[in-house]
Amino acid sequence: MSDERPIGVFDSGIGGLTVVKALRDLLPNENLSYLGDTARVPYGPKSPETVQRYAIELAEMLTKEKAKALVVACNTVSSVALPALTEKFPVPVIGVIEPGARAALAASRNRRIGVIGTRATIRSGAYEKALQAEDPNVHVISRACPLLVPLIEEGLLGDDVTEQIIRRYLEPLLEDEIDTLVLGCTHYPLLTGAIASVLRRQIMIVDSAQNCARAVEQMLDQESLRAAPLNNGSLHVALTDSADNFLNVARDALQLQFGDIEIRVLS
Amino acid sequence: MSDERPIGVFDSGIGGLTVVKALRDLLPNENLSYLGDTARVPYGPKSPETVQRYAIELAEMLTKEKAKALVVACNTVSSVALPALTEKFPVPVIGVIEPGARAALAASRNRRIGVIGTRATIRSGAYEKALQAEDPNVHVISRACPLLVPLIEEGLLGDDVTEQIIRRYLEPLLEDEIDTLVLGCTHYPLLTGAIASVLRRQIMIVDSAQNCARAVEQMLDQESLRAAPLNNGSLHVALTDSADNFLNVARDALQLQFGDIEIRVLS
Numbered sequence: 198m199s200d201e202r203p204i205g206v207f208d209s210g211i212g213g214l215t216v217v218k219a220l221r222d223l224l225p226n227e228n229l230s231y232l233g234d235t236a237r238v239p240y241g242p243k244s245p246e247t248v249q250r251y252a253i254e255l256a257e258m259l260t261k262e263k264a265k266a267l268v269v270a271c272n273t274v275s276s277v278a279l280p281a282l283t284e285k286f287p288v289p290v291i292g293v294i295e296p297g298a299r300a301a302l303a304a305s306r307n308r309r310i311g312v313i314g315t316r317a318t319i320r321s322g323a324y325e326k327a328l329q330a331e332d333p334n335v336h337v338i339s340r341a342c343p344l345l346v347p348l349i350e351e352g353l354l355g356d357d358v359t360e361q362i363i364r365r366y367l368e369p370l371l372e373d374e375i376d377t378l379v380l381g382c383t384h385y386p387l388l389t390g391a392i393a394s395v396l397r398r399q400i401m402i403v404d405s406a407q408n409c410a411r412a413v414e415q416m417l418d419q420e421s422l423r424a425a426p427l428n429n430g431s432l433h434v435a436l437t438d439s440a441d442n443f444l445n446v447a448r449d450a451l452q453l454q455f456g457d458i459e460i461r462v463l464s
Numbered sequence: 465m466s467d468e469r470p471i472g473v474f475d476s477g478i479g480g481l482t483v484v485k486a487l488r489d490l491l492p493n494e495n496l497s498y499l500g501d502t503a504r505v506p507y508g509p510k511s512p513e514t515v516q517r518y519a520i521e522l523a524e525m526l527t528k529e530k531a532k533a534l535v536v537a538c539n540t541v542s543s544v545a546l547p548a549l550t551e552k553f554p555v556p557v558i559g560v561i562e563p564g565a566r567a568a569l570a571a572s573r574n575r576r577i578g579v580i581g582t583r584a585t586i587r588s589g590a591y592e593k594a595l596q597a598e599d600p601n602v603h604v605i606s607r608a609c610p611l612l613v614p615l616i617e618e619g620l621l622g623d624d625v626t627e628q629i630i631r632r633y634l635e636p637l638l639e640d641e642i643d644t645l646v647l648g649c650t651h652y653p654l655l656t657g658a659i660a661s662v663l664r665r666q667i668m669i670v671d672s673a674q675n676c677a678r679a680v681e682q683m684l685d686q687e688s689l690r691a692a693p694l695n696n697g698s699l700h701v702a703l704t705d706s707a708d709n710f711l712n713v714a715r716d717a718l719q720l721q722f723g724d725i726e727i728r729v730l731s
Contacts, residue, residue: 236514237504242708247503316708347614358632361625441509441583 199425203230203433204413205259206268207252210238211443212346212384213270216293217432218451219386219410220268224417226428231270232259236438236463239346241317245277252278256286258461264288265422268413270383272314272405276323289416296412297379297405298327302335304401305377309336311370314381316341324381338373342366342382349384350443354450355391363388363395371396379403387450435459466692470497470700471680472531474522477505478710479613479651480537483560484699485718486653486677487535491684493695498537499526503705503730506613508584512544519545523553525728531555532689535680537650539581539672543590556683563679564646564672565594569602571668572644576603578637581648583608591648605640609633609649616651617710621717622658630655630662644668654717702726 204224206217210233217231232255234240240248252274256267266289267282269275275292282290301310312324319341328335345366348359370378378400380386386406393402417423424430432455439460447453471491473484477500484498499522501507507515519541523534533556534549536542542559549557568577579591586608595602612633615626637645645667647653653673660669684690691697699722706727714720 236510238509242505242705243503244705247705343618344611344614347611351610358625358628365625438509438511438514 198421199428200265200422201228201424201428202263202265203228204266204268205230205232205256205262205264206270207232207234207255207259208271208383209234209240209273211235211440211447212382214447214451214453215383215386215406216268216270216409218453219406220413221430221432221453223410223414225430226424226426227430228424228428229430229432230259230262230264231432231434232461233434233436235436235440240271240273241315248273249278249281252282253285254463256282260286260288266291266413266416268409269293270406270409272318272323272382276318276321289420291409291412291416293383293405293409294323294327296408297381297403298324299331300408301377301379301403302328302331304403305335307374307376308332308334309338309373309375311373311375311378312337312339312381313342313366313378313385314339315346316343318381324379338370338375340366340370345388346382346384349387350446352442352446354387359388360391360395363391367392367395375400377401377403380405387447433459435461437461437463465688466695467532467689468495468691468695469530469532470495471533471535472497472499472523472526472529473535473537474499474501474526475538475650476501476507476540478502478707478714479649481714481718481720482650482653482673483535483537483676485720486673487680488697488699488720490677490681492697493691493693494697495691495695496697496699497526497529497531498699498701499728500701500703502703502707507538507540508582515540516545516548519549520552521730523549527553527555533558533680533683535676536560537676539585539590539649543585543588556687558676558679558683560650560672560676561590561594563675564648564670565591566598567675568644568646568670569595569598571670572602574641574643575599575601576605576640576642578640578642578645579604579606579648580609580633580645580652581606582613583610585648591646605637605642607633607637612655613649613651616654617713619709619713621654626655627658627662630658634659634662638663642667644670646670647672654714700726702728704728704730
C-alpha cells in the first residue's frame with residue numbers, strides 16, 4: 198500500500214526550502230507542498246502566542262490539501278508550537294529541533310556542543326532543553342547570530358564580510374572547545390561551506406535540515422505513509438506574499454526546481 | 465488657541481523612533497503617541513496592498529485616540545500608502561519621503577543626488593519620483609542597502625564590519641559624484657556618524673527624520689494645531705508585540721526617554 202498525499206512543509210518564509218531540498222534528495226518519490234509565510238516573515242521577533250497562532254493557520258491550509266504529515270521547517274515554530282500543532286492536527290508533525298539535537302549527541306565525543314541560531318531560537322533554549330533531555334551531562338554553548346540570515350538573503354554566501362561575521366560569532370564556541378556545531382536555523386545550511394572554512398579543526402557540523410529529513414523518512418516507514426517507489430515526487434511552492442530576491446538565491450544555491458509560485462493571500 | 469491632542473506617529477517597527485527623537489527635539493511641547501507594528505515587522509518585503517492594509521489599521525488605532533495629525537515614520541509606508549491614508553483620514557498626514565526629497569534639492573549644488581534605503585523603498589522609486597517631480601533635471605542614483613537595518617538592530621553602530629559594508633554600498637554613488645546623500649530609511653540616522661566617516665568629502669547628508677519633523681512643524685503652524693508653549697510634551701510608546709534588543713539600542717543611541725511600553729495585540 199502506498200500513500201501519495203503530499204507532505205506539507207511550512208516555514209515563516211523561504212529558509213525552509215533547505216529542508217525541502219533535503220527531503221527531495223532523501224525521498225524523491227514523495228509529493229511535497231511547501232507553504233512559506235512571506236507576508237509575516239520573520240517570526241523570530243514575535244511572541245510565542247503569535248507564532249503559535251500563525252503556525253496553526255498555516256498547518257490548517259496544508260491539512261485542507263490532505264497533507265499526510267506536517268514538517269515544521271522553521272526553528273522558531275518548532276521551538277514554541279510543536280505541542281499545540283501535535284494536539285490540534287491528526288497527522289504526524291515533525292520539527293527540526295529534536296532531530297538536530299539527536300544527531301548532535303550521536304556525533305559528539307567530548308559532550309561539548311555548540312548551537313547557533315536566530316536570537317529567538319537561542320533565547321527559547323529549545324536546543325539546550327532537547328539536548329539535556331537526552332543527556333543531562335552534555336555541555337551546551339549557544340550563540341545568537343542575527344546577522345547571518347540577512348547576509349544569506351543578500352546572497353553573500355562566500356563573501357569576506359560573511360566570513361568575518363561568522364568568525365566573530367564562532368570564536369567563543371571554539372574557545373569553549375566544542376567538537377560539534379548545530380546549525381539551528383533553516384537558513385544556515387546555505388552557509389555550510391563558509392562555516393566549515395572558519396571552523397578548520399575537526400568539528401562536526403550538524404545540519405538540522407538533513408536530520409529533519411531523516412526523521413521524516415523514519416516516521417513515514419513507521420506509519421506506513423510512503424509514496425509508491427515509482428511515484429515521481431512533485432514539489433509545489435506557495436507563499437503568502439510575493440517573494441523577494443532571496444527566493445532566487447535559495448533556488449540557485451540549492452539547485453531546487455519548481456514551477457510557478459502560488460500566492461495565497463491570508464484572510 | 466492651542467491643541468494638546470497627540471501627534472500620532474507610526475512605523476512598521478522601532479526604526480521610526482528616530483523621527484520621534486527629531487520631533488521631540490524640534491517640538492518639545494507636543495504630546496506624541498508612537499505605535500510600532502513589531503508583530504508584523506518588516507514591511508519591506510510585503511506587497512503594497514498588504515502594507516496599505518496594515519497602515520490603515522495602525523492609523524485607525526491612533527485616530528481613535530484623537531490624534532490631531534498622523535506622521536508616517538516609515539519609508540515603505542510613505543512610498544505606497546500616503547494617498548490611501550490622506551483620503552481615508554480627516555487629519556493631516558505627513559510622510560518621510562517628500563520632506564527628505566525637498567531638503568535634498570535645497571542642499572545639492574551639482575544636481576547629483578544619491579538615495580539609500582531598504583530594497584523595498586528603492587524598488588518603489590519613491591524618492592526618485594519625488595525628486596524629479598520638483599526638478600526634472602536632477603540625476604538620482606539609488607542603492608538598496610538591505611544589510612544596514614540588521615547591522616543597526618545588532619547595535620554595531622560604530623563597528624568595522626558596518627563601515628566595510630557602508631563603504632561597499634556607497635562606492636558606486638561616490639564614483640557617480642553625488643554631492644548629496646538622502647538617508648531613505650528611518651533606521652539610518654543611527655548610522656550618520658559611520659556614514660559621514662566613509663563619505664569623507666563634502667557630501668551633504670539629508671536625514672529624512674529631521675526633515676520630516678520640520679514638515680510637521682510647518683503643518684502645525686499652517687493648520688493652527690500647535691500645543692500650548694507651556695505644555696510639557698509627553699511621549700507614549702505602544703508596540704503590537706514585545707520588543708527585542710533593538711529597542712534598547714535605539715533608546716540608548718537616541719537618548720530617548722519614555723516609560724513602560726504598552727503592548728497592543730492586533731485582532
